Amino acid sequence: MTEELTKEEIAHKYKVLSDNINLINNVIAGKDNLLYNSEEKKECVRRNVEHLEIMKAQDYWTTEDMTAVEKAITDGKKYIK
Numbered sequence: 001m002t003e004e005l006t007k008e009e010i011a012h013k014y015k016v017l018s019d020n021i022n023l024i025n026n027v028i029a030g031k032d033n034l035l036y037n038s039e040e041k042k043e044c045v046r047r048n049v050e051h052l053e054i055m056k057a058q059d060y061w062t063t064e065d066m067t068a069v070e071k072a073i074t075d076g077k078k079y080i081k
Contacts, residue, residue: 005060014064017055020048021072028079042080049076 005013026032027041052073056066 010060010062010064013055013058014061017052017069020052020055021068024048024052024072024076024079028075045076046080049073049080052076 023032024045027045032041032044049072052069056069056073
């Protein structure tokens, strides 16, 4: 079922994706000091990649650029291998 969202709600959901992207990028770059061991870091990246995949698959997106989302998914999957 299609979720009916306003343009403002879609814009907010798109902006929230950047939090996931930033977290993935920071963990991969070693900038996230909140996570202590490699398994915790991989689990964090896995959860955020999964969230990005779920959100990217939603059918309410219009002209939003998903390039950074796709890159974070790809980079995150490489990291957790």
